[in-house]
Amino acid sequence: DQQVKQNSPSLSVQEGRISILNCDYTNSMFDYFLWYKKYPAEGPTFLISISSIKDKNEDGRFTVFLNKSAKHLSLHIVPSQPGDSAVYFCAARTGANNLFFGTGTRLTVIP
């Protein structure tokens, strides 16, 4: 099951710069895409989502972009802060309830 892929296992960014996390998917039936953030020894925490009928959703420092033709979405964090250091999971769902997760990207923001 590789319906959601995050090809970069890790990313390091200087504090204050932009972090861009990428995600690709294969199932054109996905109707919502989400980003979750996970700290060690904690459960995933919802960050931001986007409906498949939109191409951008913004919430403070976080913006998610969706390119349906390329089956690609990205999460932009601007400006990046040391507290943003965590593992970020891309997830997608069909009309059913279950989420398909990517393998995660570990973001390290260097002070």
Place this chain on the structure above:
Amino acid sequence: EPEVTQTPSHQVTQMGQEVILRCVPISNHLYFYWYRQILGQKVEFLVSFYNNEISEKSEIFDDQFSVERPDGSNFTLKIRSTKLEDSAMYFCASRGLKNTGELFFGEGSRLTVL
């Protein structure tokens, strides 16, 4: 802020033993889920539960697994006869009526099968 709570945080068991993982979802939520994450792998869907019955389950959720909502607050995952490959972090999640995919996850229960 309301949260999903899970117990135990870590359980070590012998292969073949039964294990029950417990979850208290957010109180006004109606949809409940179990996911698991084997070390180094992705978070995987196991089962969803609504209105006292299973809505959907994955291939992982075989006859060794069962879920129950024994009272108005707890949601449990039972593994009847644990195998080594059941070792993972098990996450409970819940959501309310808002159906945009946003789930609220607990901190997880780490299961180690020896």
